[in-house]
Amino acid sequence: MSIAMVNRPPVAIYREEQWFSRWIYAALAGVVAVTIGYFARTYDPAIGLGGWSRFREWPLLVAIGLSLPPMLVVGLLKMTTEVHPGDLRLWFGLLPTYRHVVPLAEIRAVEPVRYRPMADCGGWGIRRCRNGERVFTARGDRAVRVTLQDGSTLLIGSQRPEELARTLEQAVRNLP
Template sequence: MQPTAAVFHEEQYFDWKVYALIGTLEILCGAAILWWTHRADVDGLIAHAWSLEFGLGLFAGLGLPFLLIVSVLHMTTEATADLVTVWYGWVPIYRRTIAMAEVKSCDVVTYRPLLDYGGWGCRRRADGDRAFTARGDRGVRLTLPDGTHLLIGSQRPDELADALARPPRPDAA
């Protein structure tokens, strides 16, 4: 049996401002750590700046967290005839798969990320509704059997809704 072919595939990155904010915070934290550890001894800091320990510490303390965070800030949506899967990261750290047979309805919507869900990313409201978004303010809202909604953010929501509305194809025997 062959795997079902994807009828929709979309990869989204978070807005550049998110990456800039993370980079700025990393630089500020690194500067604060350097200042704290050397107590503003600029001469000692400059003398130590070319050592192997300093370079490795700087890379491990600032570079690795930045790379890990940036690698997570990537959302992929894939729909087949009978499933829709959303995951975050190049190596999927978080994955959610929904069987289309369980979806009651599917609607293209415009939403307010900050007001409706508190921002972008994997979000859950108090009423049980969930959102998987990376950028923008458009997506597809799925109504699930328990009455809750799942919003999947997309830069191409009409295409995603069309792909999810397709009837499943009969399996070849």
């Protein structure tokens, strides 16, 4: 047996990737377009490049600088959920910008649920609901509520919550 096979990480028994809803990307693009449109309308071509030295275009530069990074982050952002033989892994981003790992031994119960993202938690992403529940979600109103041994709960957004719940229950039962 080769060394590469011995050191290979365990294969995920469940994997789900979710992109944020298209309307979120459209809203961010709208904000950028309105911002650029506003400052382009106030641009004075008579000043030309010399206007930079008079700080006339700095508001445009600041607006673009503040608008584009969130658009790029959300545009590249996706949520990935994986269940491995020993843990539940969540991360956001093509290159993971945020990771959360839950050992399966810490899971006491799981149940598929529906929730109201805006009303209950203030939207999608990495959140904390009014009841203190931690939320990891990218789209939709379906999730799996994971109750941990210490009594805290996680709400994990999923487009396939029944399958995720079944996989987690089975993986927890199969722990050594």
